[in-house]
Amino acid sequence: MIELTVDGTPLEAPAGQSLGAVLLQAGRTALRNSPSGTPRGLFCGIGVCQECRVIVDGVVARACVTPVSAGMQVSTGHT
Ligand code: FES
Structure with a gap:
């Protein structure tokens, strides 16, 4: 297990699992907002x-194809 941070909250996950799966398992279904504000x-x-799309360590990334790693800093809710 590794620990990452999502919007300032620590989260544990199996190393190498996709970030999308980790976020979904944590109940995070809205990852960004469209330009009109739709989740x-x-x-x-x-x-x-x-x-x-989320921000991972300051860079835009697709959560579904991004493996989690220790210390990863994730930010959601962007357009
Ligand atoms: S759900 Fe990640 S690119 Fe489509």
Whole structure:
């Protein structure tokens, strides 16, 4: 198990599991907002639609194809 931080809250997860799966398991279904403010989240799950964009260590990443790692800093709720 490793520990990452999501919006300032520590979260434990199995190393290497996809960030999208970890967030879903933690009940985080809304990962970003559309330009009109509509909550968006996992959709395709295979890295194509980009609906799961979050900020990981200061860089935009697709949660569904990003493996979690120790110390990862994740921020959600962006457009
Ligand atoms: S859910 Fe489609 S790119 Fe991540």
